[in-house]
Amino acid sequence: MRFVFFIVLLFLTGCQSNAEKLRTVDMYNVSGDMIGTVALSEQADGVQLKVKLEGLEPGFHGIHVHEYPKCEAPDFTTAGNHYNPEGNEHGLMHPEGSHLGDLPNIEADDGGLVDAELMLPEATLMEGKNSLLKEDGTSIVIQQGPDDGLTQPGGNGGQRIVCGELKTNPDEEDSEESPTDPTEFNEDQEE
16 A cells, blocks of 8 residues: 555656746747747756747847746846846856846847757756746846846847746746846845
8 A cells, every 4th residue: 555655656746847847938029929838848957948039130140037926018128137046257268157037149040040969067847946947937038139158137139038937836927026127136135
């Protein structure tokens, strides 16, 4: 009897783990059109993102995980700042480290298509400090131009043009929490 109980418990735990290890985010442009997806999967060294999009301007675009699962057009500022649980500076090339949500640029081909695989080291879809599903979740935002990898606070990549919500509980209503002001920290330092 104990053996059967153990097998059932193992099966239920395995099912729950798989749901937390795989997520797909629908990505929308400022007009509200779904233009693709980002599939996230838990890996031993972080979270892998498979980005499949269409309709972007050819060239490089910044892509980041942001702090709130809110994508309200036309500017997607409701997504807040880059996801940064460590309080680091921005940029993959910053000598003191980067935001957890900083990712390499993606490239749209001449037809506006993106098919890229990226890794977000040290992030997780499971519970923990670096969970992309903390509290209500996070979002994935794409910028008009490339992230320069160093400029504060967001990489000088231009307007936010695509956004997708990564919600902890996708069926729940949005919370009323407001995003933080990216200039607030800099203004406080100057005083």
